[in-house]
Amino acid sequence: MTATHLQPVGKALARYLARHWDKDVQLGAISQIPGGASRETYRVHITVEGVAEGVILRRDPPSSLIDTERAHEFNTYRAVFGTRVPVPEPLVLEDDDPGELERPFSLTREIAGCETSPATLTMAPFNAHREKIGHNKWTILGHLAALDVDTLPLAFMARHAHPARHELDYWAGVIRKDALHPQPIAEAAIRWLERHLPPPSARLALVHGDYRSGNFLYDTEGNVHGVLDWEMAHLGDPLEDLAWSFDPLWCWPEKHLAGNLLPRVDALGIWERASGLTVDREAFRWWQVFASLKALAIWISSAEDYVNGTTKEPILAFAGWPLIDRQNRILLDRLQPGSTHTYAEALL
């Protein structure tokens, strides 16, 4: 369904593409996709020289949940497209001269007929395929970990000698810069992570940075067709993504199934087989605590953005309030001596 107020955005895109591709481009339907606070996302149906196709337009809002660069995500799509990790085909990146669309944007080809919502995973007909979706989810993540970063066009990504050190410094810095109130649980987590810092990663991998239920496209048969939202992608330790995908936040309030899909040990085994890597359990404990801290940092940053930024998106307020509360309880469960693990299972 096309909402009338979205027509100007769709028409502006059609005009831009007609000029950019030097072809006849006509607008069909346009709808806005909810979720994903870092961009305005639209599903647009167009015809190009009379041929119908679907595209996904992601346009910068005035304010964003995560400080990211659109070029970074788009260039990561370019690097990954065509590998065993399925991603939408990147079509257009407009960083400097958005013309008719007024704000920078990127365009990818639509992968039609799929769902992304974590909530839908628990509903028919998808709930019958949760195990298969989970198998596909962690197989793809294993394939991502197995990619040889030296053969991919990833020169735009920084290489850090000690990824854990770098990530901790970065996200601790976000918390200390953006916190609107003192964060004693976050500070305790930062100290724990400092005390238990693992050695530099044995293997440098492409890390998605937000690999979770909600950021991949699945169909009614349990197949996974695309991994989305690569804004936080970076070179780092492959355990970072695995730990992030296990955070209790992504299966709340059901703490026994990672991503509301599979028991963690099963998901871990699938990942090991697909990646050809063996999980260093000591390092993995560190990355699990780090994942919970990173999530808290993102929620804290979104709260700051809501209060001081120019965009008053409800998702920013939601992330910055009840989600901070929830993430604090997860971290507390992880770190309190003698924890009863009310909200998070013990670290693997």
Next chain:
Amino acid sequence: MIPAPGRTLTDLAMRLMLGIAPQTTTTFAAADCGLIAQLLLTMGQEFERAVDTRMQDIHELKALFGTAPADAARARFMGATPASLHLRDVNALHDEGMQLLAILHAQAEADDAALNARIWAFLRAHSERHKFETLG
């Protein structure tokens, strides 16, 4: 006059979620309604308890600091009261106490296991007190 603002916010949230959201014509608008309704529910809970939960934290922090080694900043906090019961004033003193707690926690981790355990117990009680029931 609205005699029970917390309950009214909850009522508004339910109307938005169950009455208005189903009438919207796009998924985006329906999702926005759901998110705003959840925020209203959150505000409904917080409205009723905001000052009380923070004052309980402040009282427990003072008791906790009383079991810690003497310190001028903590002593000042233990003798302080909020400038008023307006939330902004209660928040100011609450923030001061939580900041002092973070500093004390770092020290206790290094050399006082019993105090460290009491601080974790406080943080557990604090987080349960501030939990949003509707959200799990």
